[in-house]
Amino acid sequence: xxxxxxxxxxxxxxxxxxxxxxxxxxxxxxxxxxxxxxxxxxxxxxxxxxxxxxxxxxxxxxxxxxxxxxxxxxxxxxxxxxxxxxxxxxxxxxxxxxxxxxxxxxxxxxxxxxxxxxxxxxxxxxxxxxxxxxxxxxxxxxxxxxxxxxxxxxxxxxxxxxxxxxxxxxxxxxxxxxxxxxxxxxxxxxxxxxxxxxxxxxxxxxxxxxxxxxxxxxxxxxxxxxxxxxxxxxxxxxxxxxxxxxxxxxxxxxxxxxxxxxxxxxxxxxxxxxxx
Numbered sequence: 001x002x003x004x005x006x007x008x009x010x011x012x013x014x015x016x017x018x019x020x021x022x023x024x025x026x027x028x029x030x031x032x033x034x035x036x037x038x039x040x041x042x043x044x045x046x047x048x049x050x051x052x053x054x055x056x057x058x059x060x061x062x063x064x065x066x067x068x069x070x071x072x073x074x075x076x077x078x079x080x081x082x083x084x085x086x087x088x089x090x091x092x093x094x095x096x097x098x099x100x101x102x103x104x105x106x107x108x109x110x111x112x113x114x115x116x117x118x119x120x121x122x123x124x125x126x127x128x129x130x131x132x133x134x135x136x137x138x139x140x141x142x143x144x145x146x147x148x149x150x151x152x153x154x155x156x157x158x159x160x161x162x163x164x165x166x167x168x169x170x171x172x173x174x175x176x177x178x179x180x181x182x183x184x185x186x187x188x189x190x191x192x193x194x195x196x197x198x199x200x201x202x203x204x205x206x207x208x209x210x211x212x213x214x215x216x217x218x219x220x221x222x223x224x225x226x227x228x229x230x231x232x233x234x235x236x237x238x239x240x241x242x243x244x245x246x247x248x249x250x251x252x253x254x255x256x257x258x259x260x261x262x263x264x265x266x267x268x269x270x271x272x273x274x275x276x
Contacts (some may be wrong), residue, residue: 012074063175067123083122
């Protein structure tokens, strides 16, 4: 059966994360529903029925399942989530995107779609992921700030980047991993971790690229950065936290609203942020 990949964008505020969960509205559940509706209507597999729990207005639909490149937590957004699925439906990109975006809620959209090799797997084939966290650094908020975290006290970009240098390379990131997760993974390779400032000087964007991320890892790294700044600790404190392999040594896990999955790459990561 032909396999396709999509790039999916979403605002995660109203969802219980990306992954399907019982009795919860998630990005994946909405995407699966829209795909199943579209493909069943195309191939005529929707059948009349009576009061089936899998029915939409008394019509049964073929179930189409999606595989995501990785899960995002409740409240986290995406500009580059990669999803694959299988379908016999011949897909014309423009028509497919228009139809899907007509079926999906306004805070989820399909950006692109293409056919891929049978060996492609959205999660297992990925070589790296890139996340951004947006911080507004000024005294007052603005209605135009969008999804971001407001920090009123001045932040020192040079000190923040010095602290982030300690995260580059392969490390045990236990200190930045949620203590509640059952996943035993702890090692990640961080290719890039840097803060940049807008021309106006009041927006700081933290960007990090790695082969993988642990549960709550990015939000805890940002929380530790802010802890260093708030308490005027030396940037080397980041290395102390990393080496401790102890979640209690790191800063808080901050709000997910400023966090966005920007890109999933399927070629080796280039340090100039280009695929090779």
